[in-house]
Amino acid sequence: MVDDGMRRDEDESDFLAAYDPHAFAPVAVTVDVVAMTIRAGEPLLLLVRRGARPQRGRWALPGGFVRAEDGPAGPADPDLPDAALRVLAEKTALPTTLHLEQLGTYGARDRDPRMRVFSVAYMLLAPDLPDPEQGRDIAEAAWVPWRALGHGGPAEYEPAFDHARVIADAVERARAKLEYTSLATAFLPPLFTITDLREVYEAVWDRPLHAANFHRKILAAPGFVEDTGDLAERGGPGGGRRPRLYRAGGTTALHPPLLRSAHDTRGDSDDRR
Amino acid sequence: MVDDGMRRDEDESDFLAAYDPHAFAPVAVTVDVVAMTIRAGEPLLLLVRRGARPQRGRWALPGGFVRAEDGPAGPADPDLPDAALRVLAEKTALPTTLHLEQLGTYGARDRDPRMRVFSVAYMLLAPDLPDPEQGRDIAEAAWVPWRALGHGGPAEYEPAFDHARVIADAVERARAKLEYTSLATAFLPPLFTITDLREVYEAVWDRPLHAANFHRKILAAPGFVEDTGDLAERGGPGGGRRPRLYRAGGTTALHPPLLRSAHDTRGDSDDRR
DNA sequence: ACCAGTTCTTCTCATCATGAGTTTTTCTCG
DNA sequence: CGAGAAAAACTCATGATGAGAAGAACTGGT
Numbered sequence: 001m002v003d004d005g006m007r008r009d010e011d012e013s014d015f016l017a018a019y020d021p022h023a024f025a026p027v028a029v030t031v032d033v034v035a036m037t038i039r040a041g042e043p044l045l046l047l048v049r050r051g052a053r054p055q056r057g058r059w060a061l062p063g064g065f066v067r068a069e070d071g072p073a074g075p076a077d078p079d080l081p082d083a084a085l086r087v088l089a090e091k092t093a094l095p096t097t098l099h100l101e102q103l104g105t106y107g108a109r110d111r112d113p114r115m116r117v118f119s120v121a122y123m124l125l126a127p128d129l130p131d132p133e134q135g136r137d138i139a140e141a142a143w144v145p146w147r148a149l150g151h152g153g154p155a156e157y158e159p160a161f162d163h164a165r166v167i168a169d170a171v172e173r174a175r176a177k178l179e180y181t182s183l184a185t186a187f188l189p190p191l192f193t194i195t196d197l198r199e200v201y202e203a204v205w206d207r208p209l210h211a212a213n214f215h216r217k218i219l220a221a222p223g224f225v226e227d228t229g230d231l232a233e234r235g236g237p238g239g240g241r242r243p244r245l246y247r248a249g250g251t252t253a254l255h256p257p258l259l260r261s262a263h264d265t266r267g268d269s270d271d272r273r
Numbered sequence: 274m275v276d277d278g279m280r281r282d283e284d285e286s287d288f289l290a291a292y293d294p295h296a297f298a299p300v301a302v303t304v305d306v307v308a309m310t311i312r313a314g315e316p317l318l319l320l321v322r323r324g325a326r327p328q329r330g331r332w333a334l335p336g337g338f339v340r341a342e343d344g345p346a347g348p349a350d351p352d353l354p355d356a357a358l359r360v361l362a363e364k365t366a367l368p369t370t371l372h373l374e375q376l377g378t379y380g381a382r383d384r385d386p387r388m389r390v391f392s393v394a395y396m397l398l399a400p401d402l403p404d405p406e407q408g409r410d411i412a413e414a415a416w417v418p419w420r421a422l423g424h425g426g427p428a429e430y431e432p433a434f435d436h437a438r439v440i441a442d443a444v445e446r447a448r449a450k451l452e453y454t455s456l457a458t459a460f461l462p463p464l465f466t467i468t469d470l471r472e473v474y475e476a477v478w479d480r481p482l483h484a485a486n487f488h489r490k491i492l493a494a495p496g497f498v499e500d501t502g503d504l505a506e507r508g509g510p511g512g513g514r515r516p517r518l519y520r521a522g523g524t525t526a527l528h529p530p531l532l533r534s535a536h537d538t539r540g541d542s543d544d545r546r
Numbered sequence: 547a548c549c550a551g552t553t554c555t556t557c558t559c560a561t562c563a564t565g566a567g568t569t570t571t572t573c574t575c576g
Numbered sequence: 577c578g579a580g581a582a583a584a585a586c587t588c589a590t591g592a593t594g595a596g597a598a599g600a601a602c603t604g605g606t
Contacts, residue, residue, distance in 0.1 A: 468583075484582095485584075485586090511581055
């Protein structure tokens with residue numbers, strides 16, 4: 001099967017053309033995970049402080065090499081999502097319910113000084129995650145507020161490599177998908193109230209919503225939430241009616257969508273990665 | 274810099290940990306392109322008949338290895354979009370205007386019998402593309418109607434590998450993005466009429482639209498299209514008012530979106546790739 | 547027991563978007 | 577010049593939306 005190497009320059013026109021693996025320049029494939037959660041109305045994402053060169057000491061997304069084959073480091077990752085969960089599990093405890101979704105792959109030639117590296121980024125949403133375990137191979141890991149990153153936040157958190165770009169893409173993806181999918185429930189435990197759900201939207205969109213209209217629209221979207229018939233233990237700390245408890249419905253696509261009204265859909269970049 | 278190979282199993286926690294490239298199992302990165310166009314109201318995509326084993330003779334997406342480094346086959350691809358355009362250019366002439374967007378990356382262990390292959394899929398939209406050049410390294414290339422693929426079409430076109438899945442993802446992505454972005458203009462030449470635009474929507478969504486309401490909604494979405502002030506040469510073949518010519522506006526996000534009304538948003542799969 | 551304050555839920559209403567159909571304008575062809 | 581065709585504008589009933597008000601159910605303090 002391994003026959004002619006790279007003799008004809010057209011012969012690599014598809015990925016099963018014959019070749020000798022070691023005739024190719026070495027490339028690496030990694031996964032980076034943008035793990036997002038919401039705690040007390042504040043959207044957070046997980047960053048680790050790099051313990052290895054280069055960029056040692058800078059904050060970065062948790063990530064690691066995809067294990068292509070079984071080896072001394074452990075068994076191969078059967079698929080990319082498995083690799084994403086594995087590298088995240090090395091940094092923090094995984095929640096029982098989570099939403100994992102591929103964001104995109106970044107492979108510019110100058111991303112890494114040493115070799116050609118392709119990074120597959122994943123977005124992971126989960127209800128209030130525990131604090132990361134310290135130690136292990138990483139110097140430090142922390143849940144960082146979204147707003148501390150990006151535009152003019154403390155330079156302390158300026159992420160390594162092109163991770164600022166990846167994070168910006170993830171945030172924009174999450175914001176957009178709240179409009180037309182039931183993604184918001186991924187930030188919540190199995191049982192939640194309409195107010196809990198609204199607070200997710202307010203946190204991610206960073207804007208207050210009209211509670212009464214939100215309530216109406218959620219119940220109008222078929223399959224978004226399902227009434228359990230039960231009520232929560234208590235209302236607010238200072239009294240208040242006990243809210244109904246809902247669970248996520250079967251639908252992922254919302255009809256009609258919950259649009260963030262008109263203005264600013266900023267950051268809608270052209271999609272060439 | 275190259276120091277300790279894979280001694281500690283935590284040490285590959287991020288992609289710049291020290292390593293010896295050849296200590297890793299060889300992996301390959303390819304790009305596959307779902308090139309879409311519309312001809313006479315019929316949505317088409319480009320398939321090539323495989324000239325190499327395995328699956329020789331089956332139809333597949335045009336694709337090829339990403340060139341990680343400069344080599345005998347040619348210069349390295351600076352970034353993934355460059356690789357996508359290069360492999361497509363090997364099969365057909367590239368249009369002057371196009372929309373290129375990353376779809377996702379597929380990396381299941383059993384995708385390829387020979388080695389671990391990660392395929393980055395791209396979606397390319399362009400106005401009526403020319404017929405592919407025959408010959409070169411591919412046995413055959415053809416523009417195939419979407420409807421000939423997928424569910425119960427002629428088995429002749431059953432695509433190789435997991436390309437049916439990639440194509441299905443691309444079609445669903447295109448259908449969805451027509452709702453809330455100005456993507457449809459990518460199928461059209463620089464100057465077009467509202468009717469041209471409506472025919473794109475009808476072709477992609479495979480359903481007739483109410484012409485008058487469509488017209489109203491397009492003009493109501495700020496920044497979608499821009500009036501040139503000019504009129505087209507003639508109306509229909511059998512007479513008719515000369516339509517206004519528009520060009521694409523600056524906006525990519527549509528407010529309000531053009532929803533395909535209520536029912537069927539079928540094929541909304543969970544996003545784990 | 548009652549009341550004030552709080553929270554969830556439902557209701558009203560003016561406004562805007564939508565689907566369906568009709569009419570007007572402008573063109574070609576015979 | 578008139579019939580037919582296509583684009584564009586209009587009408588109207590219905591449904592969704594934003595803003596606010598009102599009702600219901602609860603807590604804690606008097």
